[in-house]
Amino acid sequence: MTPTLTISRLTKAFPGSAGRQRIQAVEALKQVSLTLEAGKRAALLGHNGAGKSTMMKIVLGLIPFDSGEVSVCGAHPGSPAARTRVAYLPENVAFHPALTGEEQLRHYLSLRGEDPRQAMELLARVGLTPAARRRIGTYSKGMRQRVGLAQTLIGRPRLLVLDEPTSGLDPVSRRDFYDLLDGLAAEGTAILLSSHVLTEVEARTDRILILSGGELVAEGTLADLRARAALPVSLLVRPAPGYAARLAAAFPEGSQDGDGLLRLACRQAEKLPLLARITMLGSAVADLDVIPPSLEDIYSHFSRRDGQ
Amino acid sequence: MSRILATAVCEFRIALRNRWVSIATGMMVLFALVLAAAGSAPTGDVGVDRLSVTVASLTSLAVYLVPLLALLMSFDAVAGEVERGTLPLLLTYPVSRLQILLGKLLAHLAILGLAAALGYGAAALVAVGSDPGALKGLASLWRLIWSSVLLGATFLGAGYALSSMAKRPSGAAGLAIALWLVAVVLYDLALLALIVTDGGGAFTTQALPVALLANPADAFRVFNLSAAEAVAAAGGIGGAAGAIPLWQSAASLLLWPLAAIALAVAAFRKVTP
Ligand SMILES: Nc1ncnc2c1ncn2[C@@H]1O[C@H](COP(=O)(O)OP(=O)(O)OP(=O)(O)O)[C@@H](O)[C@H]1O
Numbered sequence: 001m002t003p004t005l006t007i008s009r010l011t012k013a014f015p016g017s018a019g020r021q022r023i024q025a026v027e028a029l030k031q032v033s034l035t036l037e038a039g040k041r042a043a044l045l046g047h048n049g050a051g052k053s054t055m056m057k058i059v060l061g062l063i064p065f066d067s068g069e070v071s072v073c074g075a076h077p078g079s080p081a082a083r084t085r086v087a088y089l090p091e092n093v094a095f096h097p098a099l100t101g102e103e104q105l106r107h108y109l110s111l112r113g114e115d116p117r118q119a120m121e122l123l124a125r126v127g128l129t130p131a132a133r134r135r136i137g138t139y140s141k142g143m144r145q146r147v148g149l150a151q152t153l154i155g156r157p158r159l160l161v162l163d164e165p166t167s168g169l170d171p172v173s174r175r176d177f178y179d180l181l182d183g184l185a186a187e188g189t190a191i192l193l194s195s196h197v198l199t200e201v202e203a204r205t206d207r208i209l210i211l212s213g214g215e216l217v218a219e220g221t222l223a224d225l226r227a228r229a230a231l232p233v234s235l236l237v238r239p240a241p242g243y244a245a246r247l248a249a250a251f252p253e254g255s256q257d258g259d260g261l262l263r264l265a266c267r268q269a270e271k272l273p274l275l276a277r278i279t280m281l282g283s284a285v286a287d288l289d290v291i292p293p294s295l296e297d298i299y300s301h302f303s304r305r306d307g308q
Numbered sequence: 309m310s311r312i313l314a315t316a317v318c319e320f321r322i323a324l325r326n327r328w329v330s331i332a333t334g335m336m337v338l339f340a341l342v343l344a345a346a347g348s349a350p351t352g353d354v355g356v357d358r359l360s361v362t363v364a365s366l367t368s369l370a371v372y373l374v375p376l377l378a379l380l381m382s383f384d385a386v387a388g389e390v391e392r393g394t395l396p397l398l399l400t401y402p403v404s405r406l407q408i409l410l411g412k413l414l415a416h417l418a419i420l421g422l423a424a425a426l427g428y429g430a431a432a433l434v435a436v437g438s439d440p441g442a443l444k445g446l447a448s449l450w451r452l453i454w455s456s457v458l459l460g461a462t463f464l465g466a467g468y469a470l471s472s473m474a475k476r477p478s479g480a481a482g483l484a485i486a487l488w489l490v491a492v493v494l495y496d497l498a499l500l501a502l503i504v505t506d507g508g509g510a511f512t513t514q515a516l517p518v519a520l521l522a523n524p525a526d527a528f529r530v531f532n533l534s535a536a537e538a539v540a541a542a543g544g545i546g547g548a549a550g551a552i553p554l555w556q557s558a559a560s561l562l563l564w565p566l567a568a569i570a571l572a573v574a575a576f577r578k579v580t581p
């Protein structure tokens with residue numbers, strides 16, 4: 001089966017001009033390649049200005065690119081064929097404040113050639129029924145975000161491109177939102193979303209892509225990335241009363257704080273031998289915690305902020 | 309077609325909520341009634357019915373007011389969407405930029421048509437009320453309404469083009485006012501000055517008709533005055549209207565909207581969200 005989205009060696013630079021003044025061009029994307037199959041959910045991570053939104057806008061055909069190839073459902077990005085199959089949620093989604101949620105969705109439904117009467121049902125799916133007949137100008141940020149989500153559900157898109165979809169959503173709505181995505185993915189929709197919230201991305205997506213300074217620096221499942229980063233594991237050893245000095249002597253490589261709490265770091269492969277050494281100390285050890293590298297650690301390992 | 313209609317319905321609703329419909333209609337009715345009142349003094353026996361006289365003065369009003377209303381409604385069309393941030397999402401929908409502009413045009417034309425019909429209608433009622441024989445002038449009233457819509461279409465298209473080029477509503481508003489001043493006010497002043505210095509020479513006979521046809525507002529004036537055969541009464545620049553065949557001013561009136569909309573679409577295609 002051909003992938004829903006294929007990007008190969010995509011490069012994009014923004015001309016560097018501030019008014020009349022010529023400044024250095026911004027290389028927003030450098031030789032980025034990726035594929036996304038139907039029914040898969042991929043999360044795009046990266047620091048501010050890494051190029052996430054730029055990549056999404058290119059996939060949608062909103063901005064041109066310099067070199068490389070992009071194929072969306074077998075069509076050119078932004079072509080009428082691609083546009084009928086792709087739904088987009090921009091970052092900072094906005095609507096005309098004078099329209100009500102229902103009117104706005106009816107309009108979007110008509111533009112996709114769908115029955116406008118589905119508007120209320122779509123709003124119900126994102127929990128906006130009570131506010132449907134109020135003007136969007138009176139909505140809270142999260143409510144506007146939900147209108148944005150509702151419009152992406154119109155007409156079974158084959159590819160969803162969501163730029164920071166959960167920004168502004170409360171924790172319960174976030175969970176509901178990812179449940180919604182699970183349902184869509186199960187029906188074969190490919191989903192590309194960007195996020196700064198690592199924990200939700202960990203549990204609810206199939207694949208992680210990390211952009212840094214316009215380059216795709218890592219790609220894979222979280223387990224892949226964890227293995228590849230091979231970050232050290234931390235062990236916290238609390239000595240039994242009166243044994244602090246003995247513990248420190250046994251592990252000269254560790255660092256000890258004022259309370260005698262000893263911090264050790266080791267590679268994954270060395271973890272079990274180290275544990276064995278600690279347990280050999282017997283009753284000198286009061287407690288032990290093993291702390292695996294956190295998501296943030298793995299993320300920052302890959303996302304070097306070059307040039308920032 | 310359904311996408312154009314959907315866009316038009318949405319735009320009309322927005323204009324209704326932004327009070328644009330009431331502002332445009334209110335202005336038209338107010339100015340038309342003032343004109344009708346001013347023109348209701350006995351005119352002596354000029355051999356034309358009262359409605360035709362009213363239409364002649366409404367024409368001079370429309371030359372200023374219709375382009376102004378059209379530009380005021382259109383300058384925000386693209387720049388406003390850019391500023392609000394609604395454009396990127398809209399452009400990912402399976403709707404072409406031409407369809408978007410045509411939808412907006414349809415809504416704005418409907419508003420202009422409504423305002424013109426109500427405004428001129430009010431003035432016509434006053435005229436017919438004081439002179440039942442004025443019903444003869446109904447044809448020229450109808451002509452004034454539809455030619456106003458065409459004139460409006462030209463300036464709506466120009467407004468969309470400016471709105472696309474400016475990228476910011478404040479800039480677009482400035483450009484729109486400048487266009488109005490140049491096309492509607494200064495152009496005629498310049499022509500008048502040239503006529504005066506020329507003193508009935510080659511400019512007045514050769515270049516003036518072309519200059520009048522080249523400006524949509526003047527073409528509108530010339531068309532309505534010559535069609536109503538009220539040329540003699542109009543004087544000034546309108547006096548030159550007699551030299552221009554009706555089909556030429558009609559053609560200018562019809563071609564300008566097409567040119568303006570083509571320009572608008574070309575400018576809108578250049579906008580990257
Ligand atoms: N229209 C533009 N003109 C010039 N430079 C731009 C433009 N849009 C984006 N850039 C630059 O391209 C780079 C990537 O921006 P982009 O918006 O893709 O970042 P991002 O990964 O989405 O960041 P964030 O997490 O803050 O949303 C940045 O350096 C930005 O300044």
Ligand SMILES: [Mg+2]
Pocket residue numbers: 052053054091163
């Ligand atoms: Mg972004």
